[in-house]
Structure formats: C-alpha cells, structure tokens
Amino acid sequence: MNVIEIIKKKRDKKELTESEIDFLISKYTTREIPDYQFSAFLMAGFINGFSKKETAFLTKSMLHSGKVLNLNSITGRKVDKHSTGGVGDKTSLIIAPIVASIGIYVPMISGRGLGHTGGTLDKLESIPGFKTNLSIKKFETTLKKVGAALIGQTKEIAPADKFIYALRDVTGTVESIPLITASIMSKKLAEGIDALVLDVKTGSGAFMKNQSESEMLAESLVSTAKSFKKDCIAVISDMNQPLGNHIGNWLEVLESIEILRDGKKNDLTELSLILSGIMIYLGKKAKSIDEGIELAIKVLKSGQAFEKFLQIVKAQSGNINIILNSNEYPKSKYYFELKSEKQCFIKEMNTYEIGMAALELGAGRMTKDDKIDHKAGIIFHKKIGEQINKNDTICSLYSDSQEKINLAKSRIQKAIKFTDKKTKPKILIKKIIS
Amino acid sequence: MNVIEIIKKKRDKKELTESEIDFLISKYTTREIPDYQFSAFLMAGFINGFSKKETAFLTKSMLHSGKVLNLNSITGRKVDKHSTGGVGDKTSLIIAPIVASIGIYVPMISGRGLGHTGGTLDKLESIPGFKTNLSIKKFETTLKKVGAALIGQTKEIAPADKFIYALRDVTGTVESIPLITASIMSKKLAEGIDALVLDVKTGSGAFMKNQSESEMLAESLVSTAKSFKKDCIAVISDMNQPLGNHIGNWLEVLESIEILRDGKKNDLTELSLILSGIMIYLGKKAKSIDEGIELAIKVLKSGQAFEKFLQIVKAQSGNINIILNSNEYPKSKYYFELKSEKQCFIKEMNTYEIGMAALELGAGRMTKDDKIDHKAGIIFHKKIGEQINKNDTICSLYSDSQEKINLAKSRIQKAIKFTDKKTKPKILIKKIIS
Numbered sequence: 085m086n087v088i089e090i091i092k093k094k095r096d097k098k099e100l101t102e103s104e105i106d107f108l109i110s111k112y113t114t115r116e117i118p119d120y121q122f123s124a125f126l127m128a129g130f131i132n133g134f135s136k137k138e139t140a141f142l143t144k145s146m147l148h149s150g151k152v153l154n155l156n157s158i159t160g161r162k163v164d165k166h167s168t169g170g171v172g173d174k175t176s177l178i179i180a181p182i183v184a185s186i187g188i189y190v191p192m193i194s195g196r197g198l199g200h201t202g203g204t205l206d207k208l209e210s211i212p213g214f215k216t217n218l219s220i221k222k223f224e225t226t227l228k229k230v231g232a233a234l235i236g237q238t239k240e241i242a243p244a245d246k247f248i249y250a251l252r253d254v255t256g257t258v259e260s261i262p263l264i265t266a267s268i269m270s271k272k273l274a275e276g277i278d279a280l281v282l283d284v285k286t287g288s289g290a291f292m293k294n295q296s297e298s299e300m301l302a303e304s305l306v307s308t309a310k311s312f313k314k315d316c317i318a319v320i321s322d323m324n325q326p327l328g329n330h331i332g333n334w335l336e337v338l339e340s341i342e343i344l345r346d347g348k349k350n351d352l353t354e355l356s357l358i359l360s361g362i363m364i365y366l367g368k369k370a371k372s373i374d375e376g377i378e379l380a381i382k383v384l385k386s387g388q389a390f391e392k393f394l395q396i397v398k399a400q401s402g403n404i405n406i407i408l409n410s411n412e413y414p415k416s417k418y419y420f421e422l423k424s425e426k427q428c429f430i431k432e433m434n435t436y437e438i439g440m441a442a443l444e445l446g447a448g449r450m451t452k453d454d455k456i457d458h459k460a461g462i463i464f465h466k467k468i469g470e471q472i473n474k475n476d477t478i479c480s481l482y483s484d485s486q487e488k489i490n491l492a493k494s495r496i497q498k499a500i501k502f503t504d505k506k507t508k509p510k511i512l513i514k515k516i517i518s
Numbered sequence: 519m520n521v522i523e524i525i526k527k528k529r530d531k532k533e534l535t536e537s538e539i540d541f542l543i544s545k546y547t548t549r550e551i552p553d554y555q556f557s558a559f560l561m562a563g564f565i566n567g568f569s570k571k572e573t574a575f576l577t578k579s580m581l582h583s584g585k586v587l588n589l590n591s592i593t594g595r596k597v598d599k600h601s602t603g604g605v606g607d608k609t610s611l612i613i614a615p616i617v618a619s620i621g622i623y624v625p626m627i628s629g630r631g632l633g634h635t636g637g638t639l640d641k642l643e644s645i646p647g648f649k650t651n652l653s654i655k656k657f658e659t660t661l662k663k664v665g666a667a668l669i670g671q672t673k674e675i676a677p678a679d680k681f682i683y684a685l686r687d688v689t690g691t692v693e694s695i696p697l698i699t700a701s702i703m704s705k706k707l708a709e710g711i712d713a714l715v716l717d718v719k720t721g722s723g724a725f726m727k728n729q730s731e732s733e734m735l736a737e738s739l740v741s742t743a744k745s746f747k748k749d750c751i752a753v754i755s756d757m758n759q760p761l762g763n764h765i766g767n768w769l770e771v772l773e774s775i776e777i778l779r780d781g782k783k784n785d786l787t788e789l790s791l792i793l794s795g796i797m798i799y800l801g802k803k804a805k806s807i808d809e810g811i812e813l814a815i816k817v818l819k820s821g822q823a824f825e826k827f828l829q830i831v832k833a834q835s836g837n838i839n840i841i842l843n844s845n846e847y848p849k850s851k852y853y854f855e856l857k858s859e860k861q862c863f864i865k866e867m868n869t870y871e872i873g874m875a876a877l878e879l880g881a882g883r884m885t886k887d888d889k890i891d892h893k894a895g896i897i898f899h900k901k902i903g904e905q906i907n908k909n910d911t912i913c914s915l916y917s918d919s920q921e922k923i924n925l926a927k928s929r930i931q932k933a934i935k936f937t938d939k940k941t942k943p944k945i946l947i948k949k950i951i952s
Contacts, residue, residue: 091690095565120553124689127561131529255558256525 087111087121094128102141109145113244119251126248126257134262139304140311142262146270149244153220153276155191158228161367162189165359166272167283168301169201170290171439172326175283176204176234177340178356179363181392184231185383188367191227191275192234193241197448197456200289200439202336205236206448210333210458214402230399231392242270259291265304269312279315279366281359282306286514287324289435295320295514302517315366317373320514321355325433325468328352332447332461332482338410344390351467351512357381358513373516416459416482420489422496424472429507430500433468437499441492445483457484462496469509472502521545521555528562536575543579547678553685560682560691568696573738574745576696580704583678587654587710589625592662595801596623599793600706601717602735603635604724605873606760609717610638610668611774612790613797615826618665619817622801625661625709626668627675631882631890634723634873636770639670640882644767644892648836664833665826676704693725699738703746713749713800715793716740720948721758723869729754729948736951749800751807754948755789759867759902762786766881766895766916772844778824785901785946791815792947807950850893850916854923856930858906863941864934867902871933875926879917891918896930903943906936 085107093100108125111117134142155162163183167173180190194216197203205216216236218226226233237246245267252258272280282305285291286298302318309316321327328350330339342348343356361370361377370376383389394404406413442448446457464479466472479496483489519541527534542559545551568576589596597617601607614624628650631637639650650670652660660667671680679701686692706714716739719725720732736752743750755761762784764773776782777790795804795811804810817823828838840847876882880891898913900906913930917923 088688088690091561095561095690118553120557120685121689123554123558124561124691127525127529127558128565128690131562131565251554254522255555256522256529256562257558 087117091121091125091128094125094132097132099135100138100141102144105138105141106145109142109149109244113149113247122248123251123255123257126252126255126263129263130257130260136307136311139262139265140308142266143269143273143308143312146242146244146248146266147273150242150274151220151240152274153191153224155189155224155227155276158189158224160187160189161279162191162275162277163279163281163363163367164190164192164272164275164277165281165283165363166268168285168291170285170323170327171200171202171435171442172328172331172336172352173202173285174207174328174330174336174340174352175356175359177207177337177393178343178352179360180232180234181344181396182356182360182380182383182389183363183367184396185388185392186364186367186369186379187231188364188369189227190232191223191277192232193237193271193275194234195237198452199450200436200443200448202331202333202448204234206456207333207336208234208400208402210337211397211402212406214397215400218400226399230395232396234396234400237271241274245270261301261304264301265308268305269308273312273314277314279363280309281362281366282316282318283355283359284318284320285323286320287322287435288433289326289439290323299515299517306517317362317366317516317518319359319362319516322510322512322514323435324510325435326438326464327355329464329467330461331438331442331464332445333456333458334413335461335463335482340393341407341410344384344393345387347385354512357384414459417484418482418486418489420481420493421477422479422481422493424474424476424478426474428472428502428504429470430466430468430472430478431503431507432501434499437495438462441481441495441499444492444495445481445488446485460484467509469507471506521551525555525559525562528559528566531566533569534572534575536578539572539575540579543576543583543678547583547681556682557685557689557691560686560689560697563697564691564694570741570745573696573699574742576700577703577707577742577746580676580678580682580700581707584676584708585654585674586708587625587658589623589658589661589710592623592658594621594623595713596625596709596711597713597715597797597801598624598626598706598709598711599715599717599797600702602719602725604719604757604761605634605636605869605876606762606765606770606786607636607719608641608762608770608774608786609790609793611641611771611827612777612786613794614666614668615778615830616790616794616814616817616823617797617801618830619822619826620798620801620803620813621665622798622803623661624666625657625711626666627671627705627709628668629671632886633884634870634877634882636765636767636882638668640890641767641770642668642834642836644771645831645836646840648831649834652834660833664829666830668830668834671705675708679704695735695738698735699742702739703742707746707748711748713797714743715796715800716750716752717789717793718752718754719757720754721756721869722867723760723873724757733949733951740951751796751800751950751952753793753796753950756944756946756948757869758944759869760872760898761789763898763901764895765872765876765898766879767890767892768847769895769897769916774827775841775844778818778827779821781819788946791818848893851918852916852920852923854915854927855911856913856915856927858908858910858912860908862906862936862938863904864900864902864906864912865937865941866935868933871929872896875915875929875933878926878929879915879922880919894918901943903941905940
C-alpha cells in the first residue's frame with residue numbers, strides 16, 4: 085500500500101477502505117509515516133470529510149493502536165459518561181457515585197483541563213492524596229470493589245489518538261466532526277464499556293458554539309458507538325453560562341459535596357440527575373430514563389451517593405477527612421467580590437471568557453506544563469434569569485495573587501452583559517439524541 | 519503572524535494576503551515553519567485553490583526566496599522558453615540558436631529529466647565536455663558574448679521552490695495549477711527575462727493529460743507572468759506521440775543537428791519554428807508571430823542557426839568535433855528493430871509508456887541519483903498518420919544491455935496500437951494563449 089496514493093484518494097473525495105485507513109493509522113502510530121504526510125491526509129479529510137463508514141474505521145484503528153480493557157471478569161453492566169467539555173462542568177464527580185450506588189460499574193478514563201475548560205483529573209487531584217495514575221490492574225480491582233474508578237489517559241490506551249491529536253492541534257485540523265468522533269470514541273471504547281452517555285455541550289463556553297454543529301457531533305458519536313454494538317445516548321446541554329455555581333478545582337469538589345451531601349439544587353444537580361438517569365437506564369437498572377432519574381434522586385437523597393463518593397475517594401488514596409471537614413482546606417490569599425450597582429438581570433455571559441478568567445486566577449493551564457492552583461477560581465452567586473438587587477454579590481474571585489485577581493476581574497466585567505428587564509433562565513437540555 | 523491561523527484561513531476558503539503568503543513561504547524556506555504545517559497548508563490550497571492574486575503572491579515570495587538575476591547590463595531583449603515536459607521534446611536545442619541568431623538574448627535555466635520525461639541539461643551533457651554548471655557570472659558573460667547560455671538550476675535561484683516541490687512530491691499535492699504556476703514562474707522570473715514563451719504539452723506523454731487542464735495551466739502561467747509585467751504567450755502542443763523521431767539524450771542532439779544543419783522537416787521542426795517565431799515577436803525583432811516564423815526559417819536555412827549552435831557548444835566547453843563528425847560518437851552495444859508484420863497505421867501511442875521504455879533502456883532516471891546512458895534511446899521511423907508497409911521498421915531501440923532491450927521492447931509493443939485504416943496525423947498546435 086502506498087501512502088501517497090491513499091492521501092490522493094481522500095484529496096479527490098473518494099471513500100477509503102478499512103485496510104487503507106488501518107494502514108495510515110498503524111504506520112503513523114509506529115512513526116513509519118512521517119508527520120508531513122499524515123498532516124496532508126488530515127487536511128484532506130478535514131476539508132472533504134469522512135463517511136460514517138470511514139469514521140468507524142478511523143475509530144477502530146485508533147482503538148486498536150493500544151490496549152483495549154477487558155472487563156468481562158466484572159459481571160454487571162459497565163457504563164461511562166463523556167462530556168465534550170465546558171466551564172464548571174463537574175458532573176462526573178456527582179454521577180459516578182450516584183450510578184455506582186445503583187450497582188452499575190463506572191470505568192471512567194478522564195482528561196485534564198486545557199484552555200478555558202476544566203478537567204475531571206485536576207478536580208479530583210485537588211483532594212489531598214487522590215491518585216489518578218492507577219495502573220490498569222489497580223483500576224480494575226478498584227472498579228470491581230467500589231463500583232467506580234476514575235483515572236487519567238495512560239500510554240497504553242489509544243496511543244494513535246495522542247499522536248494524531250498533537251498533530252491536529254498544530255495543523256489547523258481540530259474542528260472536524262469525524263476526527264473528533266474518532267478521537268473520543270477510540271478512547272472510550274478502550275474502557276471495555278457496554279454503554280455510554282454523551283454530554284455534548286453547546287454555547288459560548290463549549291467547543292461547538294452553535295447547536296446544529298453540536299447535534300451533528302452528537303449524531304456522529306452515537307452512530308459510531310452503535311457501529312461498535314455499544315448502547316449510546318447523547319444529551320445536548322447548554323453551555324452559555326457556567327454549569328452550577330463554582331469554577332475551579334477544589335471549588336468544584338466543594339460544590340459536588342454540597343449536592344451529594346447537602347441537597348443543593350441547581351442546573352448542575354439537574355443535569356447530573358438526567359445524565360445519571362440515562363446511565364441507569366442504559367445500565368439496565370431502570371426501564372426508562374424517567375425511572376432512572378427517579379432512582380438517581382433516591383440514592384442522592386438517601387445519602388448513599390455521598391457514601392459512595394467517600395468510598396471512591398478513599399479507594400484512590402484521597403483524604404476523606406478534608407471532604408468531611410472542608411473548611412480546613414487552605415484558602416486563597418486574595419478575593420474580590422463583584423457587586424451589582426443596581427437592580428438588574430444577567431442577559432448574557434461569554435462563558436469562554438469566564439473560563440479564561442478562571443484560568444488566569446490559577447485554576448487552569450495554558451500549556452500542558454503549567455501548574456494549577458487548586459484553591460483558585462470563581463463562585464457565581466447569580467446566574468441568567470435570577471433577579472439581582474443593588475449591592476448583591478454577582479460573583480467572587482479567588483487567587484493567591486492580587487495581580488491575577490485584577491486581570492481576571494476586568495475580563496469578567498467584560499464577559500457579563502446586564503439588562504434591566506427580567507431574563508428567562510436558560511433551557512438546560514436542548515435535545516436528547518439516541 | 520500565526521501559521522495555524524493562516525492554514526485555517528486557507529482551509530476555510532478565504533483569500534490570503536500578500537504578507538500572509540510571504541510569511542509562510544519565507545519561514546518555510548528558513549525551516550522555521552516545519553514540514554507538517556506546510557504540507558497541511560499545501561493540501562488546503564490544493565483542494566480549495568488559490569486566486570490569481572494569491573498565485574502571484576506565491577510566485578513573488580518564491581522568486582524572492584533567492585537571487586534574481588539582473589541582466590540590465592545586456593542591452594537587448596531577453597526571452598526564454600519553458601516547456602512543461604514531454605517525450606522527445608528537444609526544442610530548446612533548436613530554438614536557442616535560432617533566436618540568438620536574430621539578436622535576441624536567450625538566458626535558459628533548464629531542468630533534468632525525471633520519470634518518463636527528458637531534460638535539456640541531460641541532452642546537452644551528452645555532448646562530450648559540455649558544462650551546464652556555469653557560475654552566475656560565467657552564465658552572464660556567455661549570454662552577452664554568444665547570445666544564449668543554457669545552465670541548470672542553481673542553489674541561489676528560488677530555493678523555496680526546491681523545498682516546496684520536494685514536499686509536494688511526497689504529500690499528493692503536485693497536480694495543482696496554482697502551485698505548478700508558482701513553481702515554474704518563480705524560477706523563470708529569476709532569469710531576469712523580458713518575455714517568455716510557454717510550451718504547455720497535452721496528451722498521453724504530458725503531465726496534463728487533457729486539453730482543458732493544459733489550457734487552464736497555460737492561462738494561469740500567462741496571467742501570472744503578465745502580473746509581473748512580462749510579455750508572455752503560451753502554446754498548447756500535442757504530446758500524444760513523441761515529438762520528432764528521436765528519444766534519448768545523444769539521439770536527441772543528433773536529431774537537432776539534422777534539423778539545424780541538414781534541413782530535416784518533421785513535427786519537431788514545425789514546433790521549434792513556431793516557438794522561435796513567437797520568441798522573435800516577443801523579442802521585438804518581428805511585428806507579428808508569422809513574421810517571426812519567417813525570420814526563424816531564414817536563419818535556419820542559411821545555416822546561421824547551426825553556426826550559433828556550434829558557438830554555444832564551444833562557449834560551454836563542448837566538443838564541436840563530435841557535432842561535426844557525429845558518426846564518431848560511441849554506439850550502443852545492442853539494438854532491436856520493431857518490424858511491421860503487415861501494412862497498417864499507428865492509431866495510438868501511450869507516450870508515457872514510450873518515455874518509460876526509453877528510461878528503461880538507460881536514457882532516463884527513476885531517482886535523482888540514477889546514472890544516464892547518453893547513447894541509449896529509441897528512434898521512431900514511423901509516426902501517427904504515416905503508412906507502414908509489411909517489414910517496415912517502426913522503431914529502433916538502443917541500449918548497452920540486452921536485458922534492458924527485452925524489457926523496453928515488450929513495453930513498446932504494448933504502448934502502440936495499430937489499425938488497418940488510414941489515420942490522420944495529429945494536430946500539433948492545439949491553441950495559442952496570450
């Protein structure tokens with residue numbers, strides 16, 4: 085097989101065969117195909133697209149470029165959730181204990197935050213002692229014992245994706261639905277799951293800014309999962325404002341505790357229950373999504389979910405005392421409260437900018453090597469649709485650096501648009517695709 | 519300026535500015551932009567195209583990546599010819615002396631053969647002693663003194679093209695009209711010419727197999743030349759059979775001598791006179807192309823052109839005794855004559871295959887490092903439209919290896935299709951574009 089001929093075929097809008105795609109992916113993974121040829125292929129594919137079949141072949145080859153977990157020794161359904169990423173999105177921390185409480189196994193391989201979005205791994209690591217770099221063996225035993233385990237991407241899983249993603253990042257070939265699909269699905273299918281729930285974000289804080297693009301991505305993901313005989317349902321959820329009230333790693337753990345333990349109710353609670361409900365349905369512990377949601381509410385209210393959360397933290401070497409006594413956690417040196425000058429409503433939030441402000445405070449990283457300040461972040465006391473009175477605090481910023489507070493403050497001030505007229509709360513769930 | 523943003527702009531079908539294109543080309547030439555980013559850009563440009571403006575900017579940046587000759591010290595028009603390449607195409611050897619005889623300067627920077635096509639440099643080097651690697655200084659003094667000088671690409675001229683061409687070759691981005699245009703024109707404009715004649719080949723032995731593609735290329739080349747204030751006329755000429763009767767380096771020098779000295783008349787003579795006529799017209803020594811052709815015929819008939827040919831050979835250290843006594847040139851050890859079994863006509867020739875057969879005999883090179891056998895090649899005694907009687911020799915193959923003769927023979931036999939019915943000669947000039 086000749087790499088140039090395959091590139092030309094995609095360039096000329098022809099459909100590639102399974103063996104052609106496998107040749108490209110496997111030889112690129114072993115570095116036998118150089119970057120400059122693979123990037124020409126990626127650009128041809130970006131512009132001319134990939135068919136459903138081709139997308140499945142890409143996924144398959146990337147999946148088999150590394151280890152595929154075999155969780156057959158665990159009897160019971162294995163269901164995971166994947167989010168396309170947003171600001172304040174901490175549903176994994178709430179969902180995993182809820183669903184595991186019902187008796188469904190949740191093998192979660194998560195990512196780190198980059199740019200304006202947070203990452204589950206960083207949030208978990210804000211818990212003192214919490215280990216996300218478990219070996220595959222330890223991951224399996226923890227999953228079996230506790231019902232959920234959360235780790236980071238390992239070198240053994242889908243190495244092709246790692247190489248391809250790095251190349252896409254520097255060649256202007258990131259925003260391609262088939263390439264995004266193959267990247268996500270190759271990693272998720274490697275987890276040895278039976279079913280998957282997808283939370284595809286749409287809006288100013290999401291990678292896909294408009295809903296039709298988000299729907300196309302959701303459809304591509306669902307159809308690819310199904311071609312691998314995995315049950316899959318996608319939720320298109322709003323990301324035109326931060327999810328929940330807290331942004332920043334430890335602040336997000338705190339909000340998860342408030343929901344799991346203290347019964348806090350907001351959009352984060354709502355989305356977590358819906359996603360849990362779908363997972364419970366796909367995990368065959370409920371006959372419908374609604375029944376799944378009811379079960380989720382039950383284990384949340386009963387405290388079983390919080391109990392499971394503590395078990396997960398403990399199993400992964402996290403300090404549960406700090407969870408139980410969260411006021412002992414170190415505090416940021418500086419804070420700033422953005423107050424309202426008059427009665428008003430939030431009209432619009434540039435959620436990307438809010439994510440960037442949180443990053444600027446120390447909650448995120450611009451490059452992979454940046455160090456995170458786990459305490460830093462933002463708490464929003466008001467969201468779109470809520471009435472704000474004069475002198476009400478709209479949000480609080482936390483950082484160990486006054487300079488960072490100042491930078492983030494001006495960013496936040498530009499990112500929020502106010503109005504005198506009452507605004508409607510955002511509709512959280514835009515669509516469910518199955 | 520950000521390379522990824524520029525790649526994305528081309529990817530999204532937007533027109534690039536002069537400074538964006540110059541940034542890409544200059545940074546790629548200095549290797550500050552890596553191959554993998556430039557190949558993504560090339561593929562985006564290949565698929566989405568480049569406007570006339572962009573093509574001119576590409577050409578300009580590639581031209582200025584190296585030295586641009588200044589021939590202002592030579593008073594008189596400087597006119598060159600460029601051919602897109604074919605089989606048996608030796609017009610440069612005939613045109614340069616004809617046009618220089620009229621008092622027009624011909625500064626020719628030529629290429630080597632690669633694949634099925636021959637190259638002027640290899641043909642000239644088959645003349646014992648002939649030097650094509652003159653310094654720029656020597657090139658200029660030779661041009662001034664003799665009226666024509668023929669050298670190879672130097673490192674100083676359009677280095678960007680060298681890098682870009684090598685990358686295009688391995689990333690499936692060769693057959694792009696704007697990229698071909700920039701590649702050709704950046705090198706030709708570096709010669710310091712006033713005008714240019716283009717011989718754009720079309721047919722089975724050309725890089726562009728169909729006429730509409732050849733016309734598009736010709737139009738792109740002419741319009742780009744004009745944007746640099748250079749007079750330019752393109753001829754679309756037939757390449758559905760070898761040009762003239764001889765293929766192979768010394769064999770082609772021989773045929774040039776037959777035309778320049780002995781008055782041989784065939785399609786090669788005809789095309790050489792037309793191209794010369796256009797150059798003479800563009801060189802302002804004739805008021806029309808027809809008048810230019812008449813002048814060309816005159817200096818050819820009078821022997822002035824042959825005399826000029828000898829001057830050129832001598833000025834570039836070639837042995838003119840062997841030109842005058844060509845039967846003293848070494849002969850190939852083996853030959854084979856393809857005879858006709860019955861009365862017939864040639865219906866069709868796969869000229870690409872014929873070029874490959876000549877290469878196989880030793881006349882060409884598959885890779886840049888292959889060594890050429892200057893004596894090797896093919897002489898066609900019959901062409902499309904000529905009657906062939908039983909036992910007539912259709913063509914003769916020459917090589918120092920019997921094995922190569924056998925391989926080329928079977929290739930040639932497959933490449934030529936015969937018919938009982940009389941066939942029409944091919945129309946040589948398909949179109950003139952100015």
